[in-house]
Structure formats: C-alpha cells, structure tokens
Amino acid sequence: KGCSKLKGVRHRLINDPVEAGTFILIAAATRGKVLVKNVEIDFLELPLKKLKDFGVPYQIIGRNAVKVMPWRKLKIDKIQSLPYPGIPSDLQSAFGVLATQAEGPTLIHDPLYEGRLKYLEELNKMGAKIYFADPHRAIINGPTRLLGRELDTFDLRGGAALIIAGLIAKGKTIVNNIYQIDRGYERIEERLQKLGADIKRVKV
Known part of the structure; x- marks a missing residue:
C-alpha cells in the first residue's frame, strides 16, 4: 500500500551469506580450523x-x-541446489569441490541454471573422477587427490570453486579470468593469504 509522503529510516544491510558460506567451505575443503565472522x-x-x-x-x-574444524571422515551422498531455504546454487560449486574429497559417489544436481556444472570439467583436468548424467546432474567419485593445472574460469561461483580446488591440490594451480571472481569476492587472495594460503595474483 502506498503513502503520500516517504520518510528516512536507518537500515542495516546484511552481510553476504554466500561469501561467508564460501569461506566456511574453504575451511572444510582444506581441513583447516577457521573462525568465520x-x-x-x-x-x-x-x-x-x-x-x-x-x-x-x-x-x-x-x-x-x-x-x-578438521573432519575425520567425509561422506556426501547428494548435493542439490534449491531456492531459499535450500542449498543456494551459488554454493553448489564449492560443495562440489568438497565432494571430491569425500568417500564414495556424490550426486550433484543443480536444476536452476544452465552451465553451472562447467567447473566440473576443469576439476576433471586436475584428476577428479566426475561423470556427467546431463547438463544439470553429475556424479563425483572420491576421494581423489587433485593435481595442480592451468584452469579457466567461466563464471563467478565456479571460479571461486577452482580457487578452492587449487588450495587442496598438489602442485601449482593457475586460475585464469579472475575478473569473474572479483565480481563477488573482494581481494580474495589477500584474505586467503592471512589464513596461510600460498596464493598470489599475477598479471599476464
């Protein structure tokens, strides 16, 4: 219902839950002990x-x-993204990287967007065992030791997932097209450096 006159109010913007969720999943994937505020x-x-x-x-x-805190045994049967209050599609890719370290098969299902599983093709380059059922579903078989590779970023959240994969991979990983990641994560490499990550931004 409208009104004849508007007045000013004080309103607090919420923190980005996807960014916080990404850092929580970074801690989980790297088996670190991290406090996310x-x-x-x-x-x-x-x-x-x-x-x-x-x-x-x-x-x-x-x-x-x-x-x-660090996990001892990881078992993930299914990750399906859904609108709120479900698992956000924006966190599906970070969960997907975590699933490469879990025991047994994991079904990834993202029915919301086209192309959201494209990052999984890059994980296969790193040695992951991922099979595609269709554009919205894939099976990840783990655990797999990922190996550093040169990877391409296709979207914001998939790019963040590739950084997570690089953090847990053996050897050097290069993630290209990081302008995609910058759209959603401010100075992500600097914050990861504070957590002890060996990561840096380079110009090519």
Whole structure:
C-alpha cells in the first residue's frame, strides 16, 4: 500500500551469506580450523546442517560466527541446489569441490541454471573422477587427490570453486579470468593469504 509522503529510516544491510558460506567451505575443503565472522546464520541454516551431516564439525559462536574444524571422515551422498531455504546454487560449486574429497559417489544436481556444472570439467583436468548424467546432474567419485593445472574460469561461483580446488591440490594451480571472481569476492587472495594460503595474483 502506498503513502503520500516517504520518510528516512536507518537500515542495516546484511552481510553476504554466500561469501561467508564460501569461506566456511574453504575451511572444510582444506581441513583447516577457521573462525568465520559476520555470518548470517539464518540464511545458511540448511548448508550448515548438511555440512554436519556430511561429517564436517563446526561450532556456532555467539550470534554470527562459525568455527570450522578438521573432519575425520567425509561422506556426501547428494548435493542439490534449491531456492531459499535450500542449498543456494551459488554454493553448489564449492560443495562440489568438497565432494571430491569425500568417500564414495556424490550426486550433484543443480536444476536452476544452465552451465553451472562447467567447473566440473576443469576439476576433471586436475584428476577428479566426475561423470556427467546431463547438463544439470553429475556424479563425483572420491576421494581423489587433485593435481595442480592451468584452469579457466567461466563464471563467478565456479571460479571461486577452482580457487578452492587449487588450495587442496598438489602442485601449482593457475586460475585464469579472475575478473569473474572479483565480481563477488573482494581481494580474495589477500584474505586467503592471512589464513596461510600460498596464493598470489599475477598479471599476464
């Protein structure tokens, strides 16, 4: 319902739940112990529940922080992206990298967007064992030791997933077209450096 006159209000913008979720999944994939702050817990309720079901231990600290701890056994049967409150399609690719380290097969299903599984082709270059059922579904067989390769970024979230893959791979990984990643993650390499990652941005 409209009104005749508008007035100013003070409104707090929420933190980006996808960015926080990505860093939580970075911690999980690298088996690190990481405290992620400024997390919108309500928006990540199902992804966090799934992580616990998969075997990734974590603690919710206070109202907006998540402490991720190293897992001992990882088992992921299925990852299906759905609109909120489901697993966001924007986190599907990061979950996909995590699935390469899980025991047994994992079904990845993203029915929402075309081309969202293209990053999996790049993971296969690294030695992953991934088979495509159709443009929206793939089977990841793990665990697999990924090997460093030169990779191409096709979209924002897939590019972030390739960085995660590079962090857990043996050897050097080069991720091209990082302007895609910059659209959603500010100075991601600097923040990963603070966590101890051997990563740098280079000009070619």
